[in-house]
Amino acid sequence: MKGPKIGLYAGSGTSHSWLWFVDLFEKAGFYDLVFLDEFSVQNNDIKVLDVLVVSGGDTFAVAKSLGKEGGQNIKSFVEQGGTYIGSCAGAYLPMNSSKKPLDWFNFVDVKITNLSKTLPLAEITTCKFCTSYGCDFVFHPVREAVALKTTSFFDKKTPVVFTAPLYGGPGMKACDPSWVLAVYEGFTRKTSFLTSRKIAEKTLIKKAAVIRVPYKKGQFYLLGPHLEHPKFKEANQFIIDAVISETGMVQNRGSSKYRLKSAPLKEKITGKQAKELLLSIRRELSNSRIVAASLEFLPIQWLIGQKVYEPQKMRVYLESMWKRMKALEKNKVLILEPGLYSRITSAACQITLELRRIKQQIDENLDSLETAVKIFDLLHVLSSSFFDLYFATLFNGSQQYHEGIKSKVKIK
Amino acid sequence: MEYLSTDKILVIDLSTAQIEEDELSESLVEEKIGGIGITNYLYDKYKQDDPIVIGTGLLSGTTYPASASGQITAKSPVTGKVCHCPVIYKTGVEIKYSGFDYIVVKGQSQSPVYLWVHDGVADISDAADIWGKDVWESTDALRRFVGDDLLQTMMIGPAGEKRSDYAQVCYNHWSSPDRFGFGKLFGSKNLKGFAFRGMGLIEIAEPEDFVERSLEILKEVKENDFLEENKKGIAQILSALGEEDVEAWIAPIIHRHSADYFTPYATNTALFIDEDPGLLEESQKDEPGVLVSDIYALSGFKKIGLSAVDTGRALKACAKYGIDPFAVAQLCCKTSLEDITGCFDSLDGSIDIPGRGLFTPWCPTGPIFNDFDLSGEDEILSWWERRQAVSMIFGIQPIFCLMCPELTEENMLELASIGTDLDLTQDTLDAVIDDILG
Numbered sequence: 001m002k003g004p005k006i007g008l009y010a011g012s013g014t015s016h017s018w019l020w021f022v023d024l025f026e027k028a029g030f031y032d033l034v035f036l037d038e039f040s041v042q043n044n045d046i047k048v049l050d051v052l053v054v055s056g057g058d059t060f061a062v063a064k065s066l067g068k069e070g071g072q073n074i075k076s077f078v079e080q081g082g083t084y085i086g087s088c089a090g091a092y093l094p095m096n097s098s099k100k101p102l103d104w105f106n107f108v109d110v111k112i113t114n115l116s117k118t119l120p121l122a123e124i125t126t127c128k129f130c131t132s133y134g135c136d137f138v139f140h141p142v143r144e145a146v147a148l149k150t151t152s153f154f155d156k157k158t159p160v161v162f163t164a165p166l167y168g169g170p171g172m173k174a175c176d177p178s179w180v181l182a183v184y185e186g187f188t189r190k191t192s193f194l195t196s197r198k199i200a201e202k203t204l205i206k207k208a209a210v211i212r213v214p215y216k217k218g219q220f221y222l223l224g225p226h227l228e229h230p231k232f233k234e235a236n237q238f239i240i241d242a243v244i245s246e247t248g249m250v251q252n253r254g255s256s257k258y259r260l261k262s263a264p265l266k267e268k269i270t271g272k273q274a275k276e277l278l279l280s281i282r283r284e285l286s287n288s289r290i291v292a293a294s295l296e297f298l299p300i301q302w303l304i305g306q307k308v309y310e311p312q313k314m315r316v317y318l319e320s321m322w323k324r325m326k327a328l329e330k331n332k333v334l335i336l337e338p339g340l341y342s343r344i345t346s347a348a349c350q351i352t353l354e355l356r357r358i359k360q361q362i363d364e365n366l367d368s369l370e371t372a373v374k375i376f377d378l379l380h381v382l383s384s385s386f387f388d389l390y391f392a393t394l395f396n397g398s399q400q401y402h403e404g405i406k407s408k409v410k411i412k
Numbered sequence: 413m414e415y416l417s418t419d420k421i422l423v424i425d426l427s428t429a430q431i432e433e434d435e436l437s438e439s440l441v442e443e444k445i446g447g448i449g450i451t452n453y454l455y456d457k458y459k460q461d462d463p464i465v466i467g468t469g470l471l472s473g474t475t476y477p478a479s480a481s482g483q484i485t486a487k488s489p490v491t492g493k494v495c496h497c498p499v500i501y502k503t504g505v506e507i508k509y510s511g512f513d514y515i516v517v518k519g520q521s522q523s524p525v526y527l528w529v530h531d532g533v534a535d536i537s538d539a540a541d542i543w544g545k546d547v548w549e550s551t552d553a554l555r556r557f558v559g560d561d562l563l564q565t566m567m568i569g570p571a572g573e574k575r576s577d578y579a580q581v582c583y584n585h586w587s588s589p590d591r592f593g594f595g596k597l598f599g600s601k602n603l604k605g606f607a608f609r610g611m612g613l614i615e616i617a618e619p620e621d622f623v624e625r626s627l628e629i630l631k632e633v634k635e636n637d638f639l640e641e642n643k644k645g646i647a648q649i650l651s652a653l654g655e656e657d658v659e660a661w662i663a664p665i666i667h668r669h670s671a672d673y674f675t676p677y678a679t680n681t682a683l684f685i686d687e688d689p690g691l692l693e694e695s696q697k698d699e700p701g702v703l704v705s706d707i708y709a710l711s712g713f714k715k716i717g718l719s720a721v722d723t724g725r726a727l728k729a730c731a732k733y734g735i736d737p738f739a740v741a742q743l744c745c746k747t748s749l750e751d752i753t754g755c756f757d758s759l760d761g762s763i764d765i766p767g768r769g770l771f772t773p774w775c776p777t778g779p780i781f782n783d784f785d786l787s788g789e790d791e792i793l794s795w796w797e798r799r800q801a802v803s804m805i806f807g808i809q810p811i812f813c814l815m816c817p818e819l820t821e822e823n824m825l826e827l828a829s830i831g832t833d834l835d836l837t838q839d840t841l842d843a844v845i846d847d848i849l850g
Contacts, residue, residue, distance in 0.1 A: 279533065286531035290609050291559035359559035 003030050004050040004247040009090075010384040011037030012377070013061030014054075015307065016316040017087065017167075020228040021053050022387055023320070028240045031395045035384035038065040044073045050247045051083045054090030056167065056226060061305040062089055063101040071104035078107070081217035083246040085239065088169035091211075091222035092138075095170075108213040108220050110179075113171035114139055114203050120195045131306050140168045141200035143192045146225060148209045148235070149185035161185055162234035164209075164225035171207040172224060182210040182238070184224075210238070219246065266335050266392055274334045277341060281386070282325055284348035289318040291355040298362050302372040309376065314355070317379040321386045328390055335392040340385055347382035351375060413438050413513075415617040416446075416470055416831040421454070422512045422534050424527065425461075426601055427519030429536050436513050442834055446470030446513075447805040448496045449844040451485035454516050455494055461518035462487065464597060466499070466566075466606070468513055469807015470828045473505035473614055473673065475626035477633050477819060478809040480672035482507045484566075488592035489600065490577045490762070493769045495592045496848075498803070498810045499566065500705060501680070503583040503608065505673045505807075506564035510610030521602040526554070526567075530609045539604040546570060546732040547582045548699070554607045567605035568595040569734025571756060575599045578739040578759055586680075586703045587731045589774035589810075591763060595734050617833035625827055632818040633676055638781035644678040645669040646707045649811070652780050655711050662710070662720050665689050667701060675809045677816075680705045685724035702728040706774055712741025713752075722749040729753040738774070739763055767793050768849060771800040780815045801845045 006025060010018050025033055036045060036052075046052050052074065054062065066074070074094070078084050086093055094107040116137050130139040145163045152159070174180055184204040187193075193200055210227070213220040221242055227235035269277065295311035302309045328334075354375045361368040413419050413436040421434040436450075444450045447469035454465045464486045471479040482504030484497045499507065507515070511532030521536075524543035528535040542550040547569040555563045564584060571579035572595030579595025582588050598605060616622045633639065638652075645666065647659040662681075667689045669678035680703050684691070687700035702724050704710055709730070713723040726749055730737035735756050743761040746752045766777050778792045786792050796814070803813035806824045813819060821841060829836045 282531070283533045283535065286533055286611075287558070289611060290530060290563075293611065294560040294562065356557070356559040360556070 003032050004243055005032045005034065005048060006030055006051040006053060006243070007034040007036050007046050007049040008384075009037075009041065009052070009054045009062070010035045010380050011039075011041070011062075012065035012380070013059075013063075013089070013305065014057035014380070015089070015309075016313050016320075017057070017226055017228070018053070018055035019316060019320040019383065020226065020230055021055055021087075023230045024228045024236050024239060026391075027236070028243075030243070031391050033387065033391045035387050037380070037384065038067070038070060041066050041070040041073055044076075046073055046077050046082070047080075049077065049082060051085060051243055052077060054084070054086045054093055055228070056088035056090065056169070058305040058307040059089040059092040059102065061307070062093060063105055066104075067101070068104045074105070075107055078218035078220060079216040083219055083221065083243070085221040085223065085242070087223040087226055087228055088167060091170055091172075091224055094220050094222070107215065108211075108222070109175045110208075110211055110213065110222060111173040111175075112138065113173055113207045114141060120199045138170075139195065139203075140166075141193070141195045141203045142187065143167055143194060145188045145190040145232075146204070146209075147185040147188055148182045148225065150182045150238075151180050160234070162232070162238070163188055164227045164232045164235035165229050166225040169224035169226065170222075171204040171209070172211055172222060174208055174211050174213070179211050179213050180208040181212050181221075181242075183207060184209045212242075266337055269334050269336065269341070270332060274332065277334060277345070278325070278329050280345050281321075281348055282329075284345075284352050285318055285322050285325065287352040288348070288355050289315060289322060291352070291359050292318055295355070295359060295362070300362055300368070302369050304369070304373055304376065309372065314375060314379060317383050321383055324386075324390055328393060331393050333393070334389060335395075336389045337392070340388060344382065344385045344389065347378050347385060351378045351382060354378060413441055413832075415615050415833060416474065416828070417441070417614070418508060418511050418513050418532065418612065420512045420532065421514045421516065422529070423458075423516045423518070424534065424536065425518045426521040426525065426536070426603065429521075431534050431536065438832075438834065441470070441832065442836070442840070444847075445805050445828065445836060445841060445844050447472075447481075447807050448483050448485055448801065448848055449805045450514055451483055451496070452494070452848055454514055455485050455487075458516050458518055459487075462597075464517040464594070464601070464603075466507060466515040466517070468504060468508040469803075469805060471824065471831070472807030473508045474616070474827075474831065475623050475630075475674065476806075476808075476824070476827050477626065477630045478672070478675040478677075478812040478816070479807050480504055480675050480809040480812075481803065481807045483804050483807075484581065484590075484594055486592075486594055486597055488594070489596045490593035491765060491769055495765075495770055495772070496800075496804055497581070497588070497590045497592060497594060497772055498775075499583060500589065500672050500809065501564075501583050501586065501703075502673055503564040503566060506608040506610060508610075508614065509612050510608040511612055515606075517601070517603065520600065524602045524604055526604040527606045528558075529606060531612060532610075539602075542604055543573065544570070547734045548585050548732050550604065551585055558607065558609065560609060562609065564608045565605055566608075567734070568598045568603075569732060571595055571733050571735040572599035573604075574757065576735060576757065576759070578736045578743075578756075580734050580736050581605065582731060582734050585731060587706055587709065587727065587737050589705070589772045591736055591738065591765065591772045591774055593736075616831045618830050622827060622830045625823075625830060629818060629823055629827075630676070633816055636782070636816060636818060638815060639676055643781065645681040646679070646704055646710060647681065649679070649776070649780055650707050650711055653707075653776055653778075658711055658714060661714060662723075665701075665720050665724055667691070670703065672809050672812075675812050677812050679809065679811045683720075683724040683727075685721050685728070699728070702731060706737055707776070708774065709737035709741055712738055716741060716744075717747050718749060718752075725749055726752050730756075735759075736763075767797045770849070771797060771804075775800065775810050776814060778814070780811070782815060782817055784817055797849060798845060801848050802841070805841070805844060805848075 451465040451467040482499035524539035580590040667684040671678040684701040
């Protein structure tokens with residue numbers, strides 16, 4: 001049994017939520033992960049993939065970064081049989097839109113239900129309530145866990161109700177009802193209402209939460225809530241089932257020629273060199289998370305693009321790497337692409353420096369936005385490089401990998 | 413060693429700038445338990461290199477009441493004996509959280525350095541920017557550089573750099589229990605000090621049982637009269653030891669009392685000398701006062717006639733300079749604040765270290781608040797030395813250990829066994845104590 005080759009977009013405009021997909025796929029034993037930035041999408045590196053994941057973030061910023069060329073490559077990828085999974089911002093991205101730069105991504109005829117010409121009254125004043133969208137507003141009636149109910153796509157007899165968190169993702173209306181895989185069924189005790197319950201119900205309940213749009217040989221999966229969030233195991237399983245169902249775990253979309261052609265050469269490092277690399281990663285991750293944790297005591301947030309970022313999000317990146325250090329340190333052989341060694345060490349050192357700089361800027365009441373933007377960019381670079389190293393090292397030995405898949409396709 | 417441990421012993425050679433890590437073996441814990449049982453062992457192992465051995469107790473940083481303490485074991489450059497100094501405040505537990513159970517520092521650096529120990533990584537860092545600075549400036553500079561106000565330091569000041577016999581290793585901004593001149597030892601190695609920070613967790617073999625028993629013991633502790641009477645701070649300790657007049661004398665400048673990690677009695681008192689002591693919000697002044705743990709230094713300055721405010725100023729000056737305030741009070745032969753703070757470099761004489769000279773008289777040499785059914789000086793001194801050894805084997809706040817009969821050797825062993833899944837017996841503990849006491 002062969003696992004799917006999954007690409008995660010971790011470039012400009014994404015938030016930390018792509019890290020949740022990393023957790024999810026690792027738990028499922030899908031180690032053949034590729035971490036993409038806007039340039040690799042524009043360079044059409046995605047053509048070798050079975051699945052392309054675009055996570056949450058700032059839809060406008062993602063669209064702008066990927067550009068028209070990125071949009072065309074995504075379209076071709078799905079047309080030729082690829083599976084696109086978009087969560088939250090990644091779900092908004094391929095919907096038809098007249099707004100620039102979203103109009104480079106007009107692929108699916110799905111409407112947003114949380115779009116209004118007049119902005120509903122916010123019951124909780126929060127910067128996360130709405131985003132202007134031309135003359136309209138995309139508003140977010142609730143946050144946190146909501147209940148979803150499956151339709152008959154996966155299992156015709158027994159609809160399943162499960163929960164997943166909503167952090168700005170869409171309620172949706174598909175032009176073909178058969179595309180809907182799950183609807184918003186209700187709210188939970190943990191649902192936080194940003195507007196009145198009545199408006200929230202009208203906007204979301206019985207509206208599509210998960211949609212699968214067939215598109216020539218492939219398909220777009222649009223997830224309103226974050227089904228990939230690590231605390232929602234049933235929702236996680238939904239994604240895994242979708243990946244297995246679409247890729248069949250054995251199929252290659254006839255793309256082996258691309259694999260051979262574009263598979264980057266990997267090198268092995270061992271002994272002192274491997275030890276030094278791991279120590280330098282550990283050192284800088286430690287330095288960074290110590291400052292990042294201290295930033296969490298400070299009352300500060302940054303508006304980057306159309307999205308608000310808090311210091312806590314910096315630590316999400318750092319912790320996602322830190323928690324994997326022990327597993328990585330157990331490997332005596334590290335496998336990495338040429339250039340990755342210096343990319344990791346350089347980004348790790350720079351993040352420490354920039355975090356220390358931003359702490360001083362905040363302490364001295366200086367503007368820290370520019371530094372915050374730099375830090376988030378560096379965190380994307382470091383974490384995607386780190387995961388390249390991590391999965392390439394763990395992926396070493398295909399037998400172990402395939403056994404991993406067999407035993408882990410059920411999320412524990 | 414999987415539990416109650418980071419599993420790591422760090423060995424740093426300042427002469428060669430080499431850093432090595434050893435595993436902490438279960439067999440060593442079974443034989444020596446922990447804390448000064450193991451720092452003593454490591455001192456012997458590396459004694460040809462005149463090592464400084466930093467460690468934590470087996471229970472340090474856990475939910476066992478008052479499990480706050482770490483230790484420094486080294487040969488005192490003043491007494492010539494191998495001595496054990498507790499590491500208090502929040503610094504002791506941070507050693508373990510920063511990823512190492514024990515740190516051996518060998519040799520002498522060519523140039524001033526400090527050791528930055530964090531999350532299982534140790535860096536020998538250039539101390540050029542802080543060498544020559546006082547303890548407060550050094551700690552502040554390192555916290556600014558690392559970007560974290562929770563950084564815990566063990567630093568020397570000018571006294572240590574000048575290799576004064578009375579130089580202390582201070583913890584964060586404050587004076588320490590060091591009466592052994594360990595500050596001089598640090599200075600002689602060109603070692604400005606340590607900075608610790610860790611965000612690690614300690615694994616426990618049977619966590620539910622451990623927490624449950626810890627809470628039972630804590631409940632018993634809190635039922636003791638002195639805690640039910642809500643006693644707190646340094647002045648009430650002095651009252652219990654017969655110096656009742658200190659309470660009223662110091663009361664006008666007391667700002668707050670603070671406890672070491674998870675310690676039910678606040679053994680430290682903050683004095684505000686440049687700020688209103690009644691202030692209930694964070695002071696805007698950089699240096700509003702001083703935190704005092706040294707009861708004998710406090711009463712020593714009182715005895716030579718200083719006012720409470722001037723005592724606070726003297727204690728603050730000692731902490732910044734990194735000099736033992738008790739030695740200053742005992743040996744300065746001055747009566748004005750100006751004269752006292754001007755004589756740090758010209759002290760002469762020695763202070764008494766009781767018993768075998770292994771433990772610091774910063775800690776009262778008898779029971780506090782409870783009599784522990786002891787009588788006679790010999791019995792009390794013998795009990796005190798054993799109690800100090802026990803507190804520093806398990807990592808218990810050493811002053812609180814003298815207050816609280818509910819913290820027994822039996823329940824320390826019980827919790828250590830639950831926490832490690834090892835069978836640690838009274839016979840083993842007796843043997844370790846015998847070894848320490850010689």
